[in-house]
Amino acid sequence: ETGVTQTPRHLVMGMTNKKSLKCEQHLGHNAMYWYKQSAKKPLELMFVYSLEERVENNSVPSRFSPECPNSSHLFLHLHTLQPEDSALYLCASSATRARTNEKLFFGSGTQLSVL
Amino acid sequence: QQPVQSPQAVILREGEDAVINCSSSKALYSVHWYRQKHGEAPVFLMILLKGGEQKGHDKISASFNEKKQQSSLYLTASQLSYSGTYFCGTEATGTYKYIFGTGTRLKVLA
Numbered sequence: 001e002t003g004v005t006q007t008p009r010h011l012v013m014g015m016t017n018k019k020s021l022k023c024e025q026h027l028g029h030n031a032m033y034w035y036k037q038s039a040k041k042p043l044e045l046m047f048v049y050s051l052e053e054r055v056e057n058n059s060v061p062s063r064f065s066p067e068c069p070n071s072s073h074l075f076l077h078l079h080t081l082q083p084e085d086s087a088l089y090l091c092a093s094s095a096t097r098a099r100t101n102e103k104l105f106f107g108s109g110t111q112l113s114v115l
Numbered sequence: 116q117q118p119v120q121s122p123q124a125v126i127l128r129e130g131e132d133a134v135i136n137c138s139s140s141k142a143l144y145s146v147h148w149y150r151q152k153h154g155e156a157p158v159f160l161m162i163l164l165k166g167g168e169q170k171g172h173d174k175i176s177a178s179f180n181e182k183k184q185q186s187s188l189y190l191t192a193s194q195l196s197y198s199g200t201y202f203c204g205t206e207a208t209g210t211y212k213y214i215f216g217t218g219t220r221l222k223v224l225a
Binding site: 004041042044090104105106 | 145149155156159212216
């Protein structure tokens, strides 16, 4: 148990569906992240939130929409996805985002399949 | 642009040693190492911040050669529990963000 919980663990959706991924951290951290992990590819950073403010968006398509209502919760809203978006989506948190000498605490991820 | 890890995969017998390398084309500020078991969250192993720094965690240690822009992870007397995929994450100097490497799948056999 890393203190970061993601739901659901598995999600299958059609290309016209709208769904949301949820992440909750119980560590009192101020920074939260979304990563995408595809087969045989490195972990790709998607979004970074620091103190509930989005500080980084790594050229992610608009069909992915993040939301950070408070420092403990992070959502990833999905709509009109493509089959190539099928992947493991990982949430992570760190105490601060001051410099990257902060270790990341990851959730177990949501395995997403887009049909 | 992401750091390149080698080897891509390695199979060991219990008790054998292994080295995983992580190389970047850019000057580095820090290197992180994580291990991910199948179906589980990546777990932090260690951070190296200074050129030439070495760290150890049980029988797993790492070095960071700032000049060569690379880091190596050393697994000594491997145990079954070491099986998983190892990722390095590197922060290029001045970028304030780090990028994960391609990963190395390690399997330890009894």
